[in-house]
Amino acid sequence: MRVFDKKTLIVFGLLVLAGLGFFFYSFFDEGRGTSATITALPLSSLDTKLGRELLAALAELKSTKLDTGIFDDPVFESLRDFGVPIAPLPVGRRNPFAPLEPEAKQAGSGAAKQKPPAGASGKPSVPSKPPVAEGFDIE
Numbered sequence: 001m002r003v004f005d006k007k008t009l010i011v012f013g014l015l016v017l018a019g020l021g022f023f024f025y026s027f028f029d030e031g032r033g034t035s036a037t038i039t040a041l042p043l044s045s046l047d048t049k050l051g052r053e054l055l056a057a058l059a060e061l062k063s064t065k066l067d068t069g070i071f072d073d074p075v076f077e078s079l080r081d082f083g084v085p086i087a088p089l090p091v092g093r094r095n096p097f098a099p100l101e102p103e104a105k106q107a108g109s110g111a112a113k114q115k116p117p118a119g120a121s122g123k124p125s126v127p128s129k130p131p132v133a134e135g136f137d138i139e
Contacts, residue, residue, distance in 0.1 A: 004012075070076055
């Protein structure tokens with residue numbers, strides 16, 4: 001009777017190789033100790049000059065005051081809006097990724113769903129809303 005089969009030996013060998021690789025990588029990596037330190041670069045005169053210019057521009061922006069008195073001017077108040085209102089349009093399907101149903105399902109089964117003509121029932125015909133496609137949002 002064999003204690004170890006071929007698959008068990010392969011798995012055990014891979015685990016040993018992974019452990020050895022981790023050991024050598026962790027303890028014998030020469031460059032890792034020196035490259036992990038953070039080094040600070042000295043500031044150049046160009047960096048300090050650009051920093052001062054940026055701070056000056058920010059201070060100038062902060063000191064800017066807007067005059068809102070123009071909104072009280074009668075000339076401004078006499079202006080009128082000549083814009084044209086935009087009619088609301090259908091915005092599309094609620095779920096654009098939903099599968100489209102075949103026309104047969106949307107229209108029904110044909111003769112079973114047909115309505116009698118308006119004059120046949122004896123009731124006056126009332127204009128109905130235009131049909132809205134299922135799954136569309138209309139605002």
